Amino acid sequence: MTMRLDYLSIFPAYFDVLDISLLGKAAVNGLVEVHAHDLRDWTHDRHRTVDDTPCGGGAGMVMKPDPWGEAFDEIIGTEPDSSVHVIFPSPSGAPFTQSAAQELSSAVRIVFCCGRYEGIDHRVIDYARSMWTVHEVSLGDYVLNGGEVAALAITEAVVRLVPGFMGNPESLAEESFSAGQDGLLEYPLFTRPVSWRGLDVPEVLMSGHHGRIAKWRRDESVRLTCERRPDLTDSDFGVPH
Numbered sequence: 011m012t013m014r015l016d017y018l019s020i021f022p023a024y025f026d027v028l029d030i031s032l033l034g035k036a037a038v039n040g041l042v043e044v045h046a047h048d049l050r051d052w053t054h055d056r057h058r059t060v061d062d063t064p065c066g067g068g069a070g071m072v073m074k075p076d077p078w079g080e081a082f083d084e085i086i087g088t089e090p091d092s093s094v095h096v097i098f099p100s101p102s103g104a105p106f107t108q109s110a111a112q113e114l115s116s117a118v119r120i121v122f123c124c125g126r127y128e129g130i131d132h133r134v135i136d137y138a139r140s141m142w143t144v145h146e147v148s149l150g151d152y153v154l155n156g157g158e159v160a161a162l163a164i165t166e167a168v169v170r171l172v173p174g175f176m177g178n179p180e181s182l183a184e185e186s187f188s189a190g191q192d193g194l195l196e197y198p199l200f201t202r203p204v205s206w207r208g209l210d211v212p213e214v215l216m217s218g219h220h221g222r223i224a225k226w227r228r229d230e231s232v233r234l235t236c237e238r239r240p241d242l243t244d245s246d247f248g249v250p251h
C-alpha cells in the first residue's frame with residue numbers, strides 16, 4: 011500500500027528535500043507519495059494574505075482560518091474520514107514518541123499542517139478534529155519558527171518504519187526506544203580499525219563470545235539510560251533481569 015503524505019505550508023520548498031535519499035527512493039518505488047502545497051494558493055487577495063491580528067489583542071499575528079479550510083476541502087475533501095491523519099506540529103502539542111511513529115507508519119494518508127507566526131486560528135484544529143484523526147504534537151520543549159522542520163522530522167521517523175522502506179528491517183529492532191531494546195538507549199557502537207588515535211574497541215566486542223557481548227551491550231544500555239534519561243527508567247532497569 012502507498013502512503014500519501016501532504017504538506018500544507020507557506021514555505022512548501024522546505025519539502026523539496028524529500029525528493030532525495032531514502033525518502034526519494036521510497037517515493038520512486040511507490041511506497042510513499044509526497045505532495046507539498048502553498049497555503050497562499052487558497053487566498054484570494056492581491057497580497058495573498060494568510061494572517062491577521064489576534065482577537066483579544068497580544069503580540070504577533072495569527073494564521074487566518076479561511077485559507078486552511080479551502081485547502082482542506084481541495085486536498086482532503088469535505089466528507090469526514092477517520093483514516094486520514096492530520097498532524098499539527100506545535101510547542102503545546104503532546105510529545106511525539108517512537109510509539110506514535112510506529113502507529114502512524116500504518117496510516118494510508120497523513121496531512122501535515124505547518125503553522126507559522128504565533129500559530130493557527132484554533133477553529134482550524136477544531137474543524138479538523140470534527141473530520142479526521144488529528145494529532146497536535148511537539149518535538150520537544152523548544153520553540154521553532156514554524157512547523158516545517160517538525161513535519162520533516164516526523165516524516166522521517168514515520169516513513170522509515172513503513173514495511174519495505176528499510177533495506178534491512180532487522181536494524182530497526184536494536185535502535186534506541188525500539189521495543190527490541192526494552193525502551194533503553196542504544197549501546198555504544200564500534201567498527202574497524204580496532205585501535206584509532208590511541209582509542210581501542212572494548213575487548214569484549216572482539217572476543218567472539220556472543221553471550222558476553224550481549225551482556226556488555228545490555229549493561230551499557232542500562233548505564234547510559236540511567237545516566238542520561240532517568241525519565242525512561244522504571245525501578246526495574248537497575249536490576250538485571
Ligand SMILES: Nc1cc(-c2cccs2)n[nH]1
Nearest residue numbers: 099101149150154156157
Ligand atoms: N516542538 C516544537 C514545535 C514547534 C513549532 C513552532 C511553530 C510551529 S510548530 N516549536 N517547537
